[in-house]
Amino acid sequence: MSGYFQPSYSAARKAFLRGVGADSRLSWQRTVQHPLHGAEGEKLAMDVAWLGPVNADKLLIVQSATHGVEGFAGSAIQSALLHQCEALPQGTALLLIHAMNPWGFSHKRRVDEAGIDLNRNFVDFNHRPENRGYEEIHSALIPQHWDQASLLQADQRLQDFREVYGAQIYEEAVSGGQYTHPAGLFYGGKAPSWSRVQLEQLAAELRLAERKQVAIIDVHTGLGDYTVGEVICDHPPGSLGVQWAKHWYGTAVTEPFLGTSSSVPKLGLIDFFWHQLLPDRCCFVTLEFGTGSTEDLFNVLRADHWLACQPFGSVSEDLKQQIHQQLLEHFCPAAEDWQQEVIRQGLLRVSQALAGLASL
Structure with a gap:
């Protein structure tokens, strides 16, 4: 199953598009071109595929690369889903959003081209929060x-x-998210990012707010115990979204607001976009595959952000390679057991979400 992992954004995109093109369930497809190019000079895009009936009231959305370099795992799960090509429950569709942050995926950075953490960008910028x-x-x-x-x-x-x-x-x-230091960690930006704008336009075009029951799985890596796919639910405690999550995913569900998660409460999450778009009609979870300690996560990001601040040519090639390799290994370990667990657990959570939607 680790064979679904690709060595680069361009290879991952080709595998995804190849899978989409061969999928008999495909009803609609869109490529949203990014204005910049990738690390290999390649074109960048957010690729979207709708599988199943276009008028479905029930919908499962699987997102990858909200945090660019974390996209290797999410893309691999999406490719595995396309390879399976299993029949969807009646009245249910599957929406795959590949490479929410294509620039970060290609350049192997967690942030986008403006240094924005997309998962802190969903705030009201007329009233930016303080940290x-x-x-x-x-x-x-x-x-x-x-x-x-x-x-x-x-x-x-x-x-x-x-x-x-x-x-x-x-x-x-x-x-938790900060809005004052563009070169800093977990920077939420000063305005909606390119990715946020595209997601909002996509939701309007596909009339997602009109769907009756929606499940969203956003795949992430880097936080929590090794190989564990934690199902993090940031819906308000006791809400319908939490009830659905616990019923579908069982004891794997954790809640930052209750202190039961490896994640602490955060500002500007992409979760909140879906909560607002589909109040009491969605269940959003972050499927977070652990790779090491929180301190390790912070340290590889500190090094990456420090390196990005340095003038061109001022850092030795050895140090640059060391920082790049440590970042990549933290967010996408090369170990086969980790990659196999990502695919196994990812497919399991998708199956549980589809079964959960079918039971409503």
């Missing part, structure tokens, strides 16, 4: 120099903050 904790530790997260002495000093500042405020507040400060 004072991030303000306090930004310069320690991305120190001016990437040498042992500078890193030791920066890490001590972060440890001091964590000891004063606790691990929960520390994680929320780092990863």
Whole structure:
């Protein structure tokens, strides 16, 4: 099953489009061209495929590469779904959105071309939220120099903050979303990103708000225990979305708002777009495949963002390659057991979501 993983964005896109073209369930297809080119000079796009009846009231949406470099796993699951080509439940359709953030997927970065974390971008920019904790530790997260002495000093500042405020507040400060430092971690932007605009237009064109029951699975990697596909549900506790999730996915469901998840509550999630579009008619979950500790996640991102801030030619090739490789290995481990578990669990969650929709 690990054979569905591809070595690059361009290879993943070709595999996805090849699968779409051969799928007898295909009813509608769209390529949304990105204005920039990829790391290999290739064209970039958000590719969308609708499988099953176009007027279906029940719909399952599977998204990949909301965080660009995490797209290898989501794309592999989507390709596996296309390869299976199983019949959909009556009155149910499947919408595949491949490469929500194609620039980040191609360039193997978590953010987009503007440094925006798409999964912090869904806020009202007339009333941008504040993250004072991030303000306090930004310069320690991305120190001016990437040498042992500078890193030791920066890490001590972060440890001091964590000891004063606790691990929960520390994680929320780092990863909860910030809107003041464009070069910083988990930056939500100052306006809707290209990807957000395309998603909003796509939802309007496909009349998604008119569907009666919708399940969304957004595939992510990098947070949580190795090989574990955590089903994270950011619907309000006790809401219908949570009830559906627990009924469909069972004990795999965790809730950041209740402190049962490896993820802390966050600002500007793509979840909130779907919650608002389909109040009491959707179940959105993040399928998060773990690869290591939260601290490892933060550290590979710190290095990546530091590198992106450096003038061209000022960093040795060895250090650049080391940072790139550590980032890629954290978000898409090369180990066959991890990749096989991604496909196995991904297909299982899709099957559970389709069965859940059929039971409503």
